[in-house]
Amino acid sequence: MTICHDLFTEYHTTIYLTSDKKEELRKSRNAIREKIRKYFKDELQLTVPKFYGQGSYMMNTTIVPIDGEYDVDDGVYLEHLKSKDEEDWSTPTKVHNWIVNAVKGHTSTPPEDKNTCVRVIYKANYHVDLPIYVMKGDHPKLAHKSEGWIDSDPKKLTKWFNDEVSSKGDQLKRVVRYLKGWKDFKEGDTKLPSGMVLTILAANHFVSDHPNDDDKAFIETVRAIKKELDESFSLVRPVFPDEELINDWSETKKNNFLNKLDSLIKKGDQAIAESDKTSASKKWITVFGSRFPEYEAPDSEAKAVFKSTAPAILGNHGRSA
Structure with a gap:
């Protein structure tokens, strides 16, 4: 991992x-x-x-x-x-x-x-x-x-969100920004939800179990959002006028959003499951685009990896070197 x-x-x-x-x-x-x-x-x-x-x-x-x-x-x-x-x-x-x-x-x-x-x-x-x-x-x-x-x-709505942050922590704001960064990179001809909808979804389903790991907090929050929308594709504004925000979407728009969330979860899970950090970072780049940094191992780390993976060499004395 x-x-x-x-x-x-x-x-x-x-x-x-x-x-x-x-x-x-x-x-x-x-x-x-x-x-x-x-x-x-x-x-x-x-x-x-x-x-x-x-x-x-x-x-x-x-x-x-x-x-x-x-x-x-x-x-x-x-x-x-x-x-x-x-x-x-x-x-x-x-x-x-x-x-x-x-x-x-x-x-x-x-x-x-x-x-x-x-x-x-x-x-x-x-x-x-x-x-x-x-x-x-x-x-x-x-x-x-x-x-x-x-x-x-x-x-x-602003007060509601700021109250959510006060009780759940600033990591919630970062998760919202990550969601917006994902939307900015992935949005094409078929539009993704507004920033307001993503903000409410993130606040409603924020997973606070990983306060020191933004990657896990992000992907677990997205997983919780997807699970809820699979069960009921609905989102009510949490404050007056308590209006429904998404259940009148077309089937095409609903399926596009759900499919993109599913792809995001799969890529995030694959990145976290990687044993190599460079490979993990490349998978996150497919989520966020080139603004996400590719990990480069320090020279000392690269040498250590090389030594640990190099095959044994037989010396002239017939024993492993």
Whole structure:
């Protein structure tokens, strides 16, 4: 059996978001906030919104993408509608237009107005998504352009995950990042689950029996996820609005995910069963791609292996040398 915890640690360093990049993303987010505040104050003469970060950036599970954009989610909470009844709120399309106009010209690429958010795209391979909410009662409503004002509470999900980490340990965050690294490498034409779905699955089925072995913790968590989904292909958001997240997938999408999990488990088991660390690392590379390090034995170790495997040599005296 070969444990590659040190190689997982090295891989984690490669995919982990550096403090410099976090600061760059934070500054961009804050600059957008200022643009929106100014627009509401000067152009709309409305109470400025409040902002709450959400998603993987706030959970600290964002990874460096292989070939794609960093994604930052920043919720815009409209303060001036809080005191009104919902039937008197502006339409989701109208509030989206406010945010589009507020950030227009902020970057050289025009903002994208999506159903669930307004996206601001930066040339430096990242974007900021701006979902828009009104906090009414105990939970906010999201401005969805095609579905209207719908229930959503991303702050609750962030708190839930951070509570899971507090009780289960930081290894859970690393396992989530490994899952995202696997998704990033393996995802092709057939899409794998969102980072949010993978995060909830990992937290629900985290195996804490291997605190000093990230490779075993990772593969045992994946095994627990696969076992549960084989029995019941369902995942309910653990906080309000308690919605089902995956059971409406097509059979093709379900089978693709289950087959990829099965392949991941087999390759992970084979890597751990290897007696040679270089061979084990090569199997992990088929899981994560070339960002995962290939193990190279130190010279002293290589010489020791050579000596132990070399055949006996007969000397002139007729005895083994």
